[in-house]
Amino acid sequence: MSKLFSSLKLGQLQLPNRIVIAPMCQYSAEEGQATDWHTIHLGQLALSGAGLLIVEATGVEPIGRISPADLGLYSDETEAALHKVLGAVRRYSDMPLGIQLAHAGRKASSRVPWEGGSLLLPDEGGWPVVAPSPIAHGLNEPPPVVLEEAGLQRVRDAFVQAAQRAARLGFDLVEVHAAHGYLLHQFLSPLSNQREDQYGGSLANRMRFPLEVFAAVREAFPADKPVGVRISGTDWAEGGWDIEQSVAFAQALEALGCAFIHVSSGGLVTGQKIPVGPGYQIPLAEAVRQQVGIPVIGVGLITEPEQAEAIVAEGRADAVALARGILYDPHWPWHAAAKLGGQVSAPRQYWRSQPAEHKALFGSTRIGQR
Structure with a gap:
């Protein structure tokens, strides 16, 4: 029996297999x-047979938003547009x-990648x-505006309102983005x-705002549906966020009712040095998994496939996420x-x-031919 094609529960949500389509x-x-x-x-990915599809980073x-062309969920118009898309997808996929x-923070207002x-x-x-601080992301960029108390409250409220809209849209799960150098990660590092x-200052203080945002989203989203967090396990930069701090953050999230941790890395600084190779971030996921119960x-x-199977069969992660692949x-x-x-669901x-x-x-299917 393939472990990759065994079921997995995220909170009360049962996934048919352990393949996740990353945002x-x-x-x-x-x-x-x-x-x-x-x-x-989203329609073609929803027919892929994966266990879970997570819609892209969506600005609150x-x-x-990372760019003017980014998806948002902050108005009746953005909610209605997503409702239309989800209706089409749901018609043919369960x-x-x-x-x-x-929230992209200082990495917002960017040109699209192909520009x-x-x-x-x-x-x-x-x-x-x-x-969080007047430190620009790139060289020769103007410093960002520092979020004071009113701004922090506005951002918290925006996450809450987006979570409420996600609930109305019928999403099965919310993932809070605290990775890749975006706003919540900027507070952590x-x-x-x-x-x-x-x-x-201290780790507890740097974690405070991301934890406040998570707690607010968790309260705003239906209690029987999971809320998880994506983190960068390390900044890949000297003096930055690292795996030890990531473990502490994951443990604090678990105590607040977090249903899962999605472990990526990097994205905070332009001088990062990433040792890219097959499964290069899996040791980070494994280190977190050893210290949490979610x-x-x-x-x-x-x-x-064999690589993915080994990762879950050896207990290095509970599920694997695919993106560009x-x-x-x-x-x-x-x-x-x-x-x-294994078996997969197919239309x-x-x-x-x-x-x-x-x-x-595809399971036991009988097809006639005319």
């Missing part, structure tokens, strides 16, 4: 609103759907960005947080199930596609 920004929204691209993109307020709620990703100034269509108030999702250059091969879970002897329209040597891949 992947599409930079294809219009004024924060989902478009037909999202219907196509307009200035929290895959559990989550959404990642995010270089650099900061957009206000006279170029951008906006002033905010952060001493490289970006040099405050001298209750939100800076499921941990590992991610990072997981490309082969599943964009390249949207039926990766089908192919993994064929190799590992009836595709039942006739399973090869004869894998006739049980």
